[in-house]
Amino acid sequence: MKQTGDLFLVKKINKSIVLDMIRSRSPISRAKVSELTGLNKTTVSSLVNELIDEHLVHEMGPGKSSGGRKPLMLLFNEQAGYAIGVDVRIDSVTAVLTDLGGAIKDHCWFQLESNSAEHICGVVVRAVRELSARAPESPYGIIGVGVGVPGIVDEQGSVLFAPNLHWSGVPLQQMLTEELQLSVVIDNEANAGAVGEHKYGAAQDTDNLLYVSVSHGIGTGILLGGHLYRGSSGFAGEAGHFSIKLDGEPCSCGxxxxxxxxxxxxxxxxxxxxxxxxRKHTGGNPPALEDLIRLAEDGDPQVIAVMEHVGRHLGIGISNLINLFNPQRVIIGNRIALIEPWIAKPLYDTVKERSLSFHYARVSLEISRLKLDSGVLGAASFALQAFFAKTQISL
Ligand SMILES: [Zn+2]
Structure with a gap:
């Protein structure tokens, strides 16, 4: 029994190695997979045949020959299934459909009418159903859903505390799984953003990354050595609740x-x-960020001054993070990326003034180029990770 178990495990690991190689190096020949993985050609051929039967890999016409017969090239079948990534914000829900390679194929957006868990859960279900209905036919269909939320999430996918949503103890993963009958992964939205930037954005070559998600509140996704740093209970990254003023305003966190x-x-x-x-522009109604962007584009000096002031405050917190973590790269993303033209300079100048020179010398600081997509892409990639992990286990 022991030996059977070991053989099963070895085969599982080998198949995972072969699939990972084809996913990352596609198009690639069987011989090259064998050479790069160190697995013998017979093993590679047999595992590749299984992956072809499972629709995860397909063959295309002969590649370049190194002398002998031209080899058939293997491609990862990105259209074998689709994932859905969801970003829950304070006032809206954004969702994207991605293929198995993480490319966005479709998206939808809903305005929220309230922050109640029941309402938001209902909107997420609606978004997932809408994208599922529009997804192309595929062997695996919708392989799972990843959801980023602005709050503290435990390993069971329950949102323990989301002060800006006024949530505590919401079993979101359970609620969505029951409703959708799909595999659902819940994580903090800043963690999702960090993974989105690492896999698809500016940080693909960066293993020590801080992703600072700035929208209604602030969260940070911390990637150390290529892995998310979650802390001992999974709650790391709540930098928005750094205390920076002794007698400051009360915060929703208490x-x-x-x-x-x-x-x-x-x-x-x-x-x-x-x-x-x-006030004149909005007729006395509370402004939206889009109103301020319009006024700033028209050169309103007071609006621009307020944006710059916020940019300097962002710079202060980010310089503290840089001094603490000594990262290679800091990416500032989410809604604040929409006002880059006005906040970038005060933010960068403040970070330069306030960071320790040794730390500042090696850090690259930028506003996200993915803008609002880092979170949804990262959330979709959590669903993809869960799918590939499960595919390997089901051998
Ligand atoms: Zn707080």
């Missing part, structure tokens, strides 16, 4: 003077709402 009260989209909107030009 503390006061938190960083996100001075450096988030919400901070910007609250400050800008006091300006005459903003």
């Amino acid at each position: 503390n006061k003077g938190c960083w996100e009260l001075y450096a988030s989209e919400n901070a910007l909107l609250l400050e800008a709402a006091k300006l005459d030009s903003v």
Whole structure:
């Protein structure tokens, strides 16, 4: 029995190695897979045949010959199934359909009418059903759903605390799995953003990355040595609740003077709402970020000054993070990326002034090029990881 178990495990590991090689190097010949993995040609051929039968790999016409017969090339079948990535925000839900390679094929967006867990769960279900209905036919169909939420998530996919959504103890994974009958993975939205940037964005060559997600609040995804750093209970990264002011404003987390009260989209909107030009523009209604962008594009000096002020506060927190983690790269993403033209300079200047020179010398700092897509792409990649892990186990 022991030996059978070991052989089963060895085969599982080998098949996973072969699939990973084809996914990352496609198109590739069987001989090259054998050469790069160190597995013998007979083993590779047999595992490749299984992967072809399972629709995860297909063959295409002969590649370049190194002298003998031209080899058939193997391709990873990115259209064998589709994943759905969802980003839950305070006021909206965004979802994307990706193929197994992580390329976005479709997307949808819904405005939220309330922050109740039941309402948001219902909207996520609607988004998943809409994208599923529009997905192309494929052997595996929808392989799973990944959801990023702005809160603290435990290993069972329950949202323990999401102050900006006013949630505590919401068993979101269980609620969605029961409703959708699909595999569902829940994670913090900043963790999703860090993974999205690492797999598909500017940080593909970076193993020590801080992804600072700035929208209504602030969260950070910390990638150390190529892996998400989650802390001892899985809750690391709540940098938005760094206490930066002794007698600051009360925060929804229960503390006061938190960083996100001075450096988030919400901070910007609250400050800008006091300006005459903003009140005039919105007819006295609370402004949206899009209103401020329009006014800043028209050169409104007060709106631009408020954006710059928020940019400097962001720079202060980010320089603290740089001094603490000594990362290779810091990517600032989510909604704040939409006002890059006005915040980039004050933010970068502040980081330069406030970081220790040794730390600053080697760090690359940028605003996300994926903008709002890092979170949904990362969430979809959590679903893909779960699918490939399961595929290998089901041998
Ligand atoms: Zn707080």
